[in-house]
Amino acid sequence: MKCPKCNNMETKVIDSRVVEAWFWIRRRRSCEYCEHRFTTYEKVAVTDLIVAKRDGTKEMYDRDKLRRALVVSFWKKNLSLEKIEEIISQLENKRSWMGKEITSKKIGEDVLNTLKNENDVAYIRFASVFMEFETKADFQEILRE
Numbered sequence: 110m111k112c113p114k115c116n117n118m119e120t121k122v123i124d125s126r127v128v129e130a131w132f133w134i135r136r137r138r139s140c141e142y143c144e145h146r147f148t149t150y151e152k153v154a155v156t157d158l159i160v161a162k163r164d165g166t167k168e169m170y171d172r173d174k175l176r177r178a179l180v181v182s183f184w185k186k187n188l189s190l191e192k193i194e195e196i197i198s199q200l201e202n203k204r205s206w207m208g209k210e211i212t213s214k215k216i217g218e219d220v221l222n223t224l225k226n227e228n229d230v231a232y233i234r235f236a237s238v239f240m241e242f243e244t245k246a247d248f249q250e251i252l253r254e
């Protein structure tokens with residue numbers, strides 16, 4: 110992000126918050142060269158990614174669905190909406206998410222790795238919401254892992 114004052118390319122984010130129903134992220138930035146501070150509104154990118162589900166069906170990656178699963182599972186467990194949005198952005202920037210296709214299992218694993226300090230109950234809830242685990246065997250599989 111270029112500094113509007115001196116055109117220097119090195120700016121750092123000093124504050125980041127989600128605005129307007131999560132479609133936009135408001136960032137306060139500061140230029141590392143002239144220290145000019147400015148605000149940007151960045152539209153959340155839509156990733157062109159196909160998710161292969163456990164049952165063999167495929168669907169377009171849906172950021173809203175992932176967010177909902179995270180909100181249902183982790184909200185009020187020290188994870189604010191801003192934090193959840195940040196986690197999703199981090200995940201979407203991973204190399205394995207840049208390809209054409211990803212499995213829902215891989216998404217689940219990446220979420221788990223990102224949130225490994227959070228509690229297990231929340232993760233299992235996430236697995237059941239996002240990965241559509243339904244049977245007892247499904248839960249036993251995730252518990253083993």
Ligand SMILES: [Zn+2]
Nearest residue numbers: 112115140143
């Ligand atoms: Zn500057």
